[in-house]
Structures are given as structure tokens and as C-alpha cells.
Amino acid sequence: MSCLPDSIQRVLVTGGAGFIGGAVVRRLLRCSAVEVFNLDKLGYASDLSSIQAEVEQLGGMAAGRHHVLQVDLVDQQATAEAVRRADPDLVLHLAAESHVDRSINAPGAFLDSNIIGTFSLLQACRGHWDALSAVRREVFRFQHISTDEVFGSLGASGYFSEATPYDPRSPYSASKAASDHLVKAWHHTFGLPVVTTNCSNNYGPWQFPEKLIPVVILSALALKPIPLYGDGLNVRDWLHVEDHVDALLLVAGQGKTGASYCVGGGGEGGGCDERTNREVVESICAILDQIRPQAEPYSHLISRVNDRPGHDRRYAIDSSLIRKELGWSPSLGFENGLRQTVHWYLDHPDWCQQMLGRS
Template sequence: MQRVLVTGGAGFIGGAVVRRLLSQSQALVFNLDKVGYASDCSGIEATLQGLGSEASDRYRFMRVDLADGEATAAALREADPDLVMHLAAESHVDRSIDGPDAFLSSNVTGTFSLLEAARAHWSALPQERQQGFRFHHISTDEVFGSLGATGRFSETTPYDPRSPYSATKAASDHLVMAWHHTYGLPVVLTNCSNNFGPWQFPEKLIPVVILKALAGESIPLYGDGANVRDWLFVEDHVDALLLAATKGVPGESYCVGGHGERTNKQVVEAICALLDQLRPAGAPHARLITPVADRPGHDRRYAIDPTRISRELGWQPRHGFAEGLEATVRWYIDHLTWCHEVRERGGYGGERMGIR
């Protein structure tokens, strides 16, 4: 792919995609982001500094809110992409409980605007470029709802979203597939499990626990702590995304999971154990774990069956959960200044949201 447009490239997963494209391809990379509270390009800037002027010449940042249809169409005309990787989304479940309107604007209206802009762009391409063009929509396993004690999500699992966040992501998935079936737009869709790793805005479970433990603050554990998530190291997810974007079959979806099922309590305790080793002065960090009232509508269990993407595209995660978690904990210990700066800039002080 010669020209790649990444939406949400100032976010956690989008930033990892941009860094990989800059460091391991010769593509022209266009990073389209509205710059919200969790946006940060520090990792991209560090990558560009390390790679030098050649990479900088291949990178362009475009500040655009996808909900603005005219601005989105203009950005597509300017970027002239061969591949669109759509990662821009509001993604925090607790925030969606407090303010669902922002999720409708970004995840539904924004996806609609992007699809229309991409359709117009694709329709105007010469035939050879039309055949190679792809629109890759990156989504979540949360659209499938909640699992019982057994079973795993797959590409044939019925949609059953339970939160404003997952409902808006489900809507965006349906829009993407409708644009494929109705207009012929060559789309690929992926649904991933919970991502973790460096550069994640510290409002999600793993960075929140790390920072609260390091500060000697109470670590909140929702409900009984037995809710299960299938954890996926972000660099392994990037591997899967690039495979799906370049090798995936138009009109197909691929589920991406890291074989990392853990209860929230197990994740929190594993972080505390690592910090006991790395920062023994605060040990035992598990003494800080404090049960709190559960999240409204809290899905009990997520787990993904990644058989299709493994069998058809050859993807396998390269990092086990323990390995990825240790690397992540070490990274946050070494980047406390960054954590403070992005939280301050985003107006987030580590407080709990979504309790009403």
C-alpha cells in the first residue's frame, strides 16, 4: 500500500499502527485525528526522531473531526489513500455511561462520514487502484455482549451490545458492512479483545492500577473482580491489523484475541506482584486492592476464538500475557512524567466515572 490513512492515529492502538508503518514500511502515512482528551503523539514523535528525515517526509498529521463530513471528505481528497485504517473512536465504557452523546457523534456519525468520503474517493480512482483499495474498520469484541462460563466469540457470533460504547461500535460495524453490500466498497472488519501495552492513556484498567499502586493509592476492583477479559498485547494486535488490511478478503471479518483470558482480579494481582519485585519499597501492593460497586451493565466475560485469522492469514500472537504485562509495567514506571502530563492535559485525575 503506497498511501495509508489512519484515523485515530493519536490514540493508543492507532499510534502503534502509525509507528509500525513508519518504521517498517515505505508508505506515506496520513494520521487523521480530532485531538480529544486522550490524544497524544509523543510515541510517534519519538519514532520520527529515531528514524530521521526520510520517515518525517512520509508522515502528515491532519487535525479533523470525522463527524464533520465536509472536512473528512477534504482530508480524503488530500491524502488520496490506497488504504484507510479506521481506528478513531471513543472507547471508554465508563465515559459512555456518563456521556453517550459523544460516542454517537464519534463512533456512528464519524464512521458514516468516513464511509461516504471513502466511497467517493474509491469511486473516482482508476480501475487498477480501485481493485487494490481497502477500507479496514477496527472494532471490538464488546459488540458481541457477554459470555457465560464457556465458549468464545467468533465471526459468526450474534451482536448483543450492552453499553452505550459497545452499541455505537456495533452500529459502526453494521454501517461498514452495509456500505460493502450496498455500494461495493471493499471493506475488511476486525474485532479485537482488550489491548494493553505502552503509550495507553492512563484511564484503562492496567495503567490505572499501575499508577495507583505506585502512588500508594487505593486500587479499585469492580464488584467481585471475577469479570473476565481476553488480553492482547498491542504490538500483536498491530501484526493482525496489517495482515487483515493487506491480505484480508473484502467483505469478511476477523476476530483477534491474544489467548490471554484473565479475571480482573488476576490482572490486578499480577500487576501488584510485579511491582513488589520492581518497587519493593511499596510492597505488598496487593494491600491497596479495594472492592468497589460494580459498573452498571458490566459484561461478565469476553473471550475470542482467533482461528480464522490464524488459519487464513497466518497470524499468531508473539507475546504471552505475562511477558507483555511485565514490559508494560516497566514502561509505565519509566514514563511517569508522560503519564502526569497526558492526564493533566486531558483533565483526568484518576477518578472513577460511569457510576450512575
């Protein structure tokens, strides 16, 4: 069964060597017959090993359908050439610098990648779309994948939704907000058929070890201090990466042109997977106590560190629009998803050591 309409034959995925992009590429290779063009600059957090493993497992099903294009989107000429080569029916734009701490220390790279890179891609896709036949113009779609962080910070109650005003608080979220606005402007000004999604915190296998969950798992396994920002009471809404991929491909095939969809693990309309950072850290420690016990509980390694500047207090998404309009809902609760994720990191020590060497 295909995960996309039969009219979509060629898909360009930007950032396809990243955490979420890699999950999208693997799914496309596994559940469709499309040609996948994986555009990635292959930076420090890029990794193709998960896709290579999928291709080997699928064998003939994936043979020759995955094409890597090593391109930095800031390079407008190279980007335009990559789009010409891919000749896509669908563009899934996931490429972005995404680590908030790095954006605080070196914001320039985030403006280049997330703003200028998105501009370059939009211009290339606009030229591509203009040149398509009438039939293919009707099929083509540019899908922009963004974050709930563009909406700022919530208080103790309420949820982000498609109607929430933008209020970014970090260089990362400001650069993503700018990219969202560019995508919407290219739709309204030039008619480019676009759709946008804003997701909550993703987790799962193959996540580069600079984000909270892999940092905690690998610090605990190494019996090193587990860093916890501030009082640990910042709240996040957690979404397993495979549930996110379900949502992205559903929006690609059935979402309304020009629309935005918020995608979260919980929120109004169906359950809630909000957790404080302390709760997440303590849950990981409890899982490790069960499956790889030490003389002392892993929680004794938790160490408070100075809070991140401008640290948003709470994120939570109301996913009711995508639930009602497209029938999506997350299939994996946080407890089960987290346990599976911990097991995955335990089962892949060589990959973890390789990635830690890049941090």
C-alpha cells in the same frame, strides 16, 4: 521488509493519535515507505509524542512521511477534504470514543463519534473510491477496526467468533456495533471494498491512563487505592497492542474483501490469555513488589468499588480463522507482555503525569 503490499503507497489512519492508532502509525513509519496521513480530532486521549519520538529515532527513514490532519469525523465537509488530501490506497479506521465508563455518563459523544463519524468517513471514502482509476480501485481497501464488546457477554465457557450474533450491552459497544453494521452495509449496497476486525482488550505502552492496566500501575505507584469493580471476577482476553498491529496489517494486505476477523490473545486454536480482573490487578502488584518494593505488598491497596452498570461478565475470542487463513498468532504471552508494560510505565513518569493531568 515492508509490512504492506508494494501497491499500497498512501495510508489514511483515523485515530492515529490514540493508543492503537499510534502503534499502527509507528509501525508503518518503521517498516514501510508509505505516506501516512494521521487523521485525529486530537481530543483528551490523543497523544502524538510516541510518533514524534519514532520519527526522531528513524530520522531520514520517516522524514516527511507523517502528515497530521486535525479533523473531527463528525464534520462531513472536513472529512471529505481530508480524504481528498490523503488520496489513500488504504484506510485504517480506528478513530472512536472507547471508554465504557464515559459512555455511560455521556453517551451522546459516542453516538456522534462512532456512528456519525463512521458514516461521514464511509461517504467520503465511497466518493474517493468511485473516482479512482481502475488499477487503484482494485488496490483500495477500507479496514474497520472494532471490538469484541459488540458480541455482548459470555458465560463460563465458549468463545466469540465471526459467527457470534451481535448483542451489545453498553452505549459504547452499541455505538461500535452500529458502526460495524454501517461498514458492512456500504460494502453490500455500494460495493465499497471493506474488511472488519474485532479485537479483545488491548494493553501495552502509551495507553491512556483511564483503562484498567495503566490505572492499576499508576495508582499503585502513587500508593493510592487501586479500584476493582465488584467481585473482580469479570474475565477478559488480553492482547498486546503490537500483536494487534501485526494482525491489522496482515489483514490489510491479505484479508478477504467483505470478511470479518476476530483477533484475541488466546481462545480456541492456540493458547489462552484470559484473566479475571482480580488476577490482572494482583499480577501487577506482584511485579511491582519485585521491582519497586514497599514496606507492605501493593495488594493491600486493592479496593473494591461499586460495579459498573451492565458490566459484561466474560469476553474471550476464538482467533482460529485469522490463524488458519492468514497465519497470524500472538507472539507475546500475557505474563511477559504485562511485565514489559509495567516497566515501560515506570520508565516514563513525565508522560504519565502529563496524561494524568487530562483525565
